[in-house]
Amino acid sequence: MIILDRPYVSDFLASTLQRLRTPVLRNGVSEATAEDYDLSLIDIELEALRYLDPYELPKPFVVKPAVGFFSMAVLLKD
Numbered sequence: 646m647i648i649l650d651r652p653y654v655s656d657f658l659a660s661t662l663q664r665l666r667t668p669v670l671r672n673g674v675s676e677a678t679a680e681d682y683d684l685s686l687i688d689i690e691l692e693a694l695r696y697l698d699p700y701e702l703p704k705p706f707v708v709k710p711a712v713g714f715f716s717m718a719v720l721l722k723d
Contacts, residue, residue: 646667646668646669646670646687646689647662647667647668647669647670648669648670648672648675649669649670649672649674649675649678650672650674651674654674654678659678659681659682659684660682662682662684662685663682663683663684666685667685668685668686668687669684669685669686669687670686670687670688670689671686671687671688
């Protein structure tokens with residue numbers, strides 16, 4: 646699942662998400678992007694994220710902080 650947020654969603658990212666049919670969390674940014682791209686928007690209860698166990702996530706996965714434009718703090722977890 647991908648969470649799109651401001652300030653920027655590139656055309657490359659949006660078209661890749663469309664092509665791969667990657668689940669995208671429904672929010673204002675993803676709904677606006679879905680006006681131009683056929684995204685697979687999903688809904689999830691915020692409360693469910695509170696109980697998410699990261700050790701149960703399928704690997705590999707990428708963790709990127711929400712703050713900052715560049716990917717200087719991206720972590721790939723194998």
